[in-house]
Amino acid sequence: MAYGAVVPPLLEPCAPNPGRMRVKYPGLLLCAVASWLATACQEHERPSYLSHGVEAASTPVEFEQELEVPPPPFTEGAFPCSDCHDPAIPPNTKRREMKLAHTEIKLHHDAEHRWCLDCHSAENRDKLHLASGELIDFTESYKLCGQCHGDKARDWRAGVHGRRSGNWDGHKKYLLCVNCHNSHAPKFQPLKPLPPPIRPAPRTSS
């Protein structure tokens, strides 16, 4: 309130917001003085965006409702899996290197500890399974990923992890983890950058 005391007649609090000042007498000089004082005295403090925020995400992620997601990016002809994996034939659950089929898949996803059936269900070849044994569809794969990557899943659920498109004010569109990350080699691959800007230079001729 330093300047309030200096020029009381110029400035007075205005009703809805006790702190706000209103110029009582318009006029170039008075406005100039008042606004100069206002500029000089203002405390530039960022208003807090945290006052009535969302809850801190310390609890495990829960996906309370099914999310609308695009279809998973299957290799052409790969799904349904049961087209090849005859449910009638019992699967070989022994961990091993694939030699006959799926040879293109190189697992770079904690390969030391993990193999196919840790995620893909042996009971129902068209489904995935969680650690609890619960079977889920491929369209719910985020639940599976979220088991280990809880922090990412929470950020993703909040709309922060992953690419956004559509409307900031409306229905949030989600992408599945596997729309951007290859589930077998999830590390994001480097890209060729688009061309650098042209350096400023004197114009040679027009």
Added chain:
Amino acid sequence: MKTLGHFVGFVQGSLQIVLRGGKLYWSWIAFLLCLIVLGAFAWAKQMQEGLIATNMRDQVSWAFYIGNFTFLVGVAAAAVMLVIPAYIYNWKPIKEVVILGELLAIASIAMCGLFVTVDVGHPERLWHLIPGIGRLNLPRSMLAWDVMVVNGYFALNFVIVTYLLFALFRGKHPSKKIFLPLVLLSIPAAVAIHTVTAFLYSGIPARPFWNDAVLVPRFLASAFCSGPAVLLVLMQILRKLTRFEISDEAIWKVAELMAYAMALNLLLLGAEVFKEVYSNTEHLIHMRYMFVGIGDQTAIVPWMWTSVTMSIIAFVLFLVPKTRRNPWTLNLGCALIWSGVYLEKGMGLVIPGLTPDTLGEIYEYSPSRTEYLVAAGVFAVGFLLFTLMVKVATPIMLGEFKSRVSA
């Protein structure tokens, strides 16, 4: 009616005076007109192509034009500040000094206006700056303030000079009651224009090289060197060519005052260099660019050392009484001071302030041909204006050009 008669006589007489002159006069005028034509063509080209005809780019978006503007504001301010010693030391030709100083101020401000005009992207929109019909962003914008004070200063000087000359022309003694307060007012106004012009730079926190309180006194000190330098030379020319009586003492006194101003200017420069070099923060980079260059980007370095060297030599020449009193070294000193300050304000202030830019990029600027030509044209307009005004004012001051309408 009588005033109108005086005025018609004044205009006719002035035209005759302006059209009368020796070979030297006409070659000078022809030279200036050539430059003006060249400048006008260059500006037309720049208007057509856009400011890309200059070498300014986003990284260095103010440069030669604005540097010249800044320098000339200083000249305009200092020309009038010369009234202070004239008044304090009670010189005999105070009227003459005042008139010449204000004429120089008028010519300089005219050049300032032209430099701003050629620098903006849309000169046809400059009316947006006129309060009332445009929207001058007061009190927030420093350029808006600058527009106000510079134009006010122009008007003030115009009124004073017109009043003094017209009164003398009519054979009347100018009333001290009228012109003295105005002259005294023009002194703080002169300080104000250069202060506000310094604020234009020092009020920009994004540019640490400028965002410095010392900029204002430095501007004033350097202006007090460059402005009087012109007048010193002019006084000597007038003394030689006309019956003008200006004592040696007056000239020496001005030179001595310039030496003090230069000392202050060098001190302030030294203070800035010390602060930056000793603290050695990231802000040192601008000064490094100015005095040693960054990597192989050293375009500006020779100019800056030239400027400093010139200023120091001129300082010594003006400080030692013997060299101050010798017309040769005196005029050499004037030339050195003028050039030294011109380089310092013209390039040494604007370019290093913007290089590297706010994101650390270095674009080496040097003026394009178009910029040189346009600037030459603007200077020619100013010199022409000044020449013509002095040509008319001198016989009035000497009492040779008087109204024929009986008083």
Added chain:
Amino acid sequence: MSSCSSSTCSGRGCGASTTPDTACGSIASDATHDLAVEAASDTSAAASALEAAGVPGLDRRELLCVVAGCAAALTVSGCSDLTHSMYVRDRFRELTDGEKKEILARLEKEHSATYGKEVHVTDTPARPGVEFGYALDLSRCIGCRRCVYACVKENNQSRDPQVHWIRVLEMEKEKGVDFAHANPYYDAEQVPRPGHFYLPVACQQCENPSCVKSCPVGATWKEPDGIVVIDYDWCIGCRCCVSACPYGARHFNWADPKLSAEEMNPNTHYLGNRPRMKGVVEKCTFCIQRTRNGQYPACVEVCPVGARKFGDLRDANSEVRYVIEHKRVFVLKNELNTRPTFFYFFGL
């Protein structure tokens, strides 16, 4: 000092749902305090000043016409882009709805003719109670420059001379955020390059914008939703704002902007991506033509690594709010007190 700071009336102090006029009386609004200042040079103030100066009944409009004549006389030739500016008028924000409509219709007609397609020029206003914020994840950005070119395409920037609103700086991990060693011209077969990180910079849409302060004619201002905009028809091209901006976000049209008819985006906003003329300044507007309609900015949608987040700072459920509350955010050049609404954060 708290009451002092609220006198700046930065909008969210007014309460989320109120519109500018109802909340703050005549002078204040959701924009920053410069509005208060501008009351001084307000039309009515100017008119009354004129009257006081003994110019009775001289309408502002008549005055403008006189000036128009002078301007026309002064600039008979040499200017190819006078088509817009020759329409003498006030700043866009002071015009009546009718006048705005007329101008938009004229612009649409002109641009449609120039580019041979139906061009829309809208002036969608800010939504009451919304304030935009942006967050960029430095731990994810790989410097691929997809955003730079998406922005150019969306916002009709000049292809020659090249104007980029986004500048991606390559920085050394060892040096941290250090502009003196930043490189915007990096090129590589693949990014990210080892040992480097990438910092894209565009307009930070400051709450205390030094560019707005510096403009001598008030051609740039902060909208109630926080977007700093430019009236291209009012800008005189003095480049004070370019000098004043600490983020190199403002770009001048040094020559006639080149934009081909095929590449021209016909969905434009008056204060945003409508085609510009030479000699004026332009900058990022958070894709005002998209975001005021609820869409994300083009850079957000194109970012392949999802490093870019956008939303309403006043909405507790928005993505930007989530970032501010859960991540370590920082703003560029905090010491300059510009208070950007563009936040950088480390998502990892």
